[in-house]
Amino acid sequence: MKRDSRLSSVLHALLHMAEQDRPMTSDALAECMRTNPVVVRRTMGLLREAGFVTSERGHSGGWRIETDLSKLTLRQLHEALGEPTVFAIGNRNETPDCLVEQSVNAVLDSAFAEAEALLLERFASVTLADLAAEFTRRFKDIKLQKG
Amino acid sequence: MKRDSRLSSVLHALLHMAEQDRPMTSDALAECMRTNPVVVRRTMGLLREAGFVTSERGHSGGWRIETDLSKLTLRQLHEALGEPTVFAIGNRNETPDCLVEQSVNAVLDSAFAEAEALLLERFASVTLADLAAEFTRRFKDIKLQKG
DNA sequence: GTGCAAGTAATAAAAGAAGTTACATGAAAA
DNA sequence: TTTTCATGTAACTTCTTTTATTACTTGCAC
Numbered sequence: 001m002k003r004d005s006r007l008s009s010v011l012h013a014l015l016h017m018a019e020q021d022r023p024m025t026s027d028a029l030a031e032c033m034r035t036n037p038v039v040v041r042r043t044m045g046l047l048r049e050a051g052f053v054t055s056e057r058g059h060s061g062g063w064r065i066e067t068d069l070s071k072l073t074l075r076q077l078h079e080a081l082g083e084p085t086v087f088a089i090g091n092r093n094e095t096p097d098c099l100v101e102q103s104v105n106a107v108l109d110s111a112f113a114e115a116e117a118l119l120l121e122r123f124a125s126v127t128l129a130d131l132a133a134e135f136t137r138r139f140k141d142i143k144l145q146k147g
Numbered sequence: 148m149k150r151d152s153r154l155s156s157v158l159h160a161l162l163h164m165a166e167q168d169r170p171m172t173s174d175a176l177a178e179c180m181r182t183n184p185v186v187v188r189r190t191m192g193l194l195r196e197a198g199f200v201t202s203e204r205g206h207s208g209g210w211r212i213e214t215d216l217s218k219l220t221l222r223q224l225h226e227a228l229g230e231p232t233v234f235a236i237g238n239r240n241e242t243p244d245c246l247v248e249q250s251v252n253a254v255l256d257s258a259f260a261e262a263e264a265l266l267l268e269r270f271a272s273v274t275l276a277d278l279a280a281e282f283t284r285r286f287k288d289i290k291l292q293k294g
Numbered sequence: 295g296t297g298c299a300a301g302t303a304a305t306a307a308a309a310g311a312a313g314t315t316a317c318a319t320g321a322a323a324a
Numbered sequence: 325t326t327t328t329c330a331t332g333t334a335a336c337t338t339c340t341t342t343t344a345t346t347a348c349t350t351g352c353a354c
Contacts, residue, residue, distance in 0.1 A: 002308075002309055002310070002340095002341065002342050002343080003232070003234065003235055003236060003237035003342085004235055004236050004237070004341090004342070005236070005237055005238060005239035005342090005343090006342090007236060007255070008237065008238045008239045008248075008251055008252070008255060009239050011251040011255075012239065012245070012247055012248045012251050015247045015250070015251065016247060025298090025299060025300085026299075026300070027299080032245070033239070034240070035343080035344075036343080036344050036345065037299090037300090038301095038302085038344075038345070038346085039343065039344065039345095041299095041300065041301070041302085042301095042302090042343095045300095045301080045302095055299090055300060055301090056299085056300080056351095056352075057298080057299050057300045057301085057350075057351050057352050057353095058297090058298060058299060058300085058351065058352030058353050058354090059297075059298055059299080059352070059353040059354060060298090060299095060352095060353075060354095061298075061299050061300065061351095061352070061353085062299070062300085063300090074254075074255075074258075084235070084236060085150070085235045085236075086234060086235060086236055087150065087233060087234060087235055088150055088151055088231070088232045088233060088234055088235040089150060089151050089152070089154060089231060089232075089233055090150035090151070090152055090155065091152060091155045092152035092155045092156050092159065092180065092182075093181070098159070098179070099282060099285055099286060099289065100159055100162045100163060100282055101155075101159045102285065103162070103278060103281045103282040103285055104155055104158040104159050104162065104278060105155070106281065106285075107221075107273060107277070107278055107281055108154070108155060108158075108221075110269075111221075111266060111269040111270060111273070112266070114265060114266075114269060115262045115263070115265050115266035115269070116262070118261060118262050118265050119258060119259070119261075119262035122258040122261060122262070123258060126254060126258070130254070131250060131251060131254055134250040134253065134254055135246060135247055135250040138246055138249065138250055138253075139246060142246065149310070149311050149312080149339075149340050149341065150311085151310090151311065152311085152312090153311090153312095172329090172330065172331085173330075173331070174330085182312080182313075183312080183313050183314065184330095184331090185313075185314070185315085185332095185333085186311095186312065186313065186314095188331065188332070188333085189312095189332095189333090192331095192332080192333095202330090202331060202332090203320095203321080203330080203331080204319075204320050204321055204322090204329080204330050204331045204332085205320060205321030205322050205323090205328085205329060205330055205331085206321065206322040206323060206328075206329055206330075207321095207322075207323095207329090207330090208320095208321070208322085208329075208330045208331065209330070209331085210331095235341095
């Protein structure tokens, strides 16, 4: 199955943007993410609708973060992306007549709901600032390794 | 996204088989699950490889459960199906050179791993017998409602 | 007004699950 | 032993969803 990688994508993009003072163009973001500028605009557009970034056209235009990194959580980004389906596994039929299948659905749904709740809780507990810190930690580790 | 519904399918099938004394044909199972007999064979074949069911050809052949329902968990079935990918969300690139993306992956992976562990734990805690009991409960509820 | 950059619609490509067709294999019944 | 029933399996198609691409419009700055 093809997995939705937009959350991963926007995190990558936002961290790169956070390191820059100037706005970043869709082309620049697309290059560092090895994708297409139109895809970048489409995805970043959702974050703009949520108020997390702004975009400007023309010379020296591009994308800029408009939020305090320590206030922006993965969960908020997940929501901005339209809360895409979390699971690649699901019920065959969501509204079955068969009582057997209804029972199966009920039990599976409850398990999935629990796991999804935990995931979203985790998402809510991680801010962009945390991610930036994780990056800094890794960066220092690399420098140490290299001497 | 197209979700893998085989776990849901086999649970449905197994519960129906449990209610029967005679083996059930792929055609019968396909009909009650509104799918194709070949799909049934393909999926049930994986359960046969795991030793949970047997199949016989020819007259009065078909599929039969070969396991104690109270010993068979959803987790075992998930494994028999080849442990399909649980999440429809994932990293854009699993082995990035970019240190930023590595950091993003690490944080996301840890969140996903936690949620998957919880899901599998839940799967391990539910047996087919539990599901059958859930069905019985619902069946009684319906009868009560109808008077 | 020229160039740069986003906005957007429409379409194609890619991938994987499920469905379908066609035929082989084997067991039981007639 | 021939027919019928049922699984086994390969090959292919369909369906769905994400991602990529193309082509064009809008708007800002130099």
